[in-house]
Amino acid sequence: MCYWIIILEKSKTQMESGRGFGGSATRRIPNGKSLEQGDTAQGNNNGMSNGHGYVVLRNRLTALVVDDDRICRTCEKALLESYGVDTQAVENGRDAVDLFASGASFNLVLMAKVLPVMNGLEATRQIRAMGIRSKILAVTAAAYERERRAFLEAGADEFIEKPLTPQILVPILLELDNN
Amino acid sequence: MTSCLWSLENGRAKGKFVADQGIHLKDPLLDYRPMANKGYDANKPTTTMCHQVSQKDVIMRLLFVDGSLYLKGNPAIFHGYLDDQFTQLQKLQDESNPDFVVEVVSLFFEDSEKLLNNLTRALEQQNVDFRQVDAHVHQFKGSSSSIGAMRVKNVCVAFRNNCEAQNHEGSLRCLQQVKYEYSLLKNKLETLFRLEQQILAAGGSIPIME
Numbered sequence: 001m002c003y004w005i006i007i008l009e010k011s012k013t014q015m016e017s018g019r020g021f022g023g024s025a026t027r028r029i030p031n032g033k034s035l036e037q038g039d040t041a042q043g044n045n046n047g048m049s050n051g052h053g054y055v056v057l058r059n060r061l062t063a064l065v066v067d068d069d070r071i072c073r074t075c076e077k078a079l080l081e082s083y084g085v086d087t088q089a090v091e092n093g094r095d096a097v098d099l100f101a102s103g104a105s106f107n108l109v110l111m112a113k114v115l116p117v118m119n120g121l122e123a124t125r126q127i128r129a130m131g132i133r134s135k136i137l138a139v140t141a142a143a144y145e146r147e148r149r150a151f152l153e154a155g156a157d158e159f160i161e162k163p164l165t166p167q168i169l170v171p172i173l174l175e176l177d178n179n
Numbered sequence: 180m181t182s183c184l185w186s187l188e189n190g191r192a193k194g195k196f197v198a199d200q201g202i203h204l205k206d207p208l209l210d211y212r213p214m215a216n217k218g219y220d221a222n223k224p225t226t227t228m229c230h231q232v233s234q235k236d237v238i239m240r241l242l243f244v245d246g247s248l249y250l251k252g253n254p255a256i257f258h259g260y261l262d263d264q265f266t267q268l269q270k271l272q273d274e275s276n277p278d279f280v281v282e283v284v285s286l287f288f289e290d291s292e293k294l295l296n297n298l299t300r301a302l303e304q305q306n307v308d309f310r311q312v313d314a315h316v317h318q319f320k321g322s323s324s325s326i327g328a329m330r331v332k333n334v335c336v337a338f339r340n341n342c343e344a345q346n347h348e349g350s351l352r353c354l355q356q357v358k359y360e361y362s363l364l365k366n367k368l369e370t371l372f373r374l375e376q377q378i379l380a381a382g383g384s385i386p387i388m389e
Binding site: 067069070071072074075076078079082112114140141142143161162163165166 | 317322
């Protein structure tokens with residue numbers, strides 16, 4: 001059962017300008033910092049909104065997503081790409097290690113834990129053993145403390161329980177961008 | 180037809196105008212997201228139409244501004260089925276990626292159904308391999324959290340605890356519960372998408388009243 005309520009109003013609108021909003025240019029923040037709270041036009045997500053260009057990176061960052069689950073791979077890749085991060089994705093730890101071994105480099109690695117062929121812990125260990133200093137984030141559905149410790153001991157920089165949110169990702173991207 | 184869904188204060192929307200993103204009304208509860216933008220011209224007089232459409236218990240509010248359609252919020256969040264992560268996915272949808280949400284959710288439905296079948300089979304075994312069961316639940320926890328399916332995810336947390344404890348009874352209960360939550364969620368999302376399609380389809384033919 002559908003019902004419609006229709007109101008029509010005609011008016012001349014004025015563009016509210018100020019704080020850089022206005023004209024037809026997309027909103028950009030020149031120094032790459034995210035908006036202060038008061039600047040957001042969108043609700044309450046602290047200016048971390050990616051779909052509206054509020055966070056802009058100076059450099060072209062690169063990332064590797066390692067996850068055998070295609071939902072997670074798709075969401076994480078889309079999130080990274082929305083910030084202009086050049087992102088590749090592989091489905092197992094072995095492929096990730098091989099990529100690095102072949103000379104590829106990435107600023108950021110999102111590593112899941114449970115993977116076929118070679119799991120995330122082992123892949124992390126092997127990547128670190130090669131001397132790779134990329135930022136490795138364990139992004140996993142695992143949540144037990146022992147799983148967190150194991151990943152950090154394997155060489156991950158941070159342990160993130162899925163889902164990966166802009167609130168967690170943006171500060172990391174900004175930090176990478178500044179270095 | 181005189182009910183007002185929200186006030187526009189003499190035709191001027193409350194909030195900031197962002198030229199390439201459309202109007203954002205300062206609504207404390209819900210954000211607008213553009214559905215089909217045909218371009219926004221700040222110098223043109225604005226024709227604003229507000230509509231409310233409902234189907235079953237899913238209500239959607241939409242705003243037409245000069246031929247551009249804006250959808251108000253996502254009601255599923257307020258039924259507690261989907262959390263902010265789903266909103267984040269919606270923000271990733273744009274002109275270059277216009278069907279992102281529907282595509283991801285379709286993949287989720289496909290994968291979830293396989294997972295649930297695998298879980299059912301694994302728990303039917305004489306000697307249950309709890310490590311295998313846990314691996315499936317782990318995957319389901321990951322994918323459900325990635326799309327914001329919070330109730331499904333929460334059952335997976337309890338489910339993992341039962342696998343850890345090798346509790347067959349508890350695991351079977353969790354399986355029933357996760358199937359139930361999943362079917363509710365699927366129903367809600369399918370209604371939401373169907374409604375969106377109807378709105379888009381009707382968009383061109385809603386009459387302007389003088």
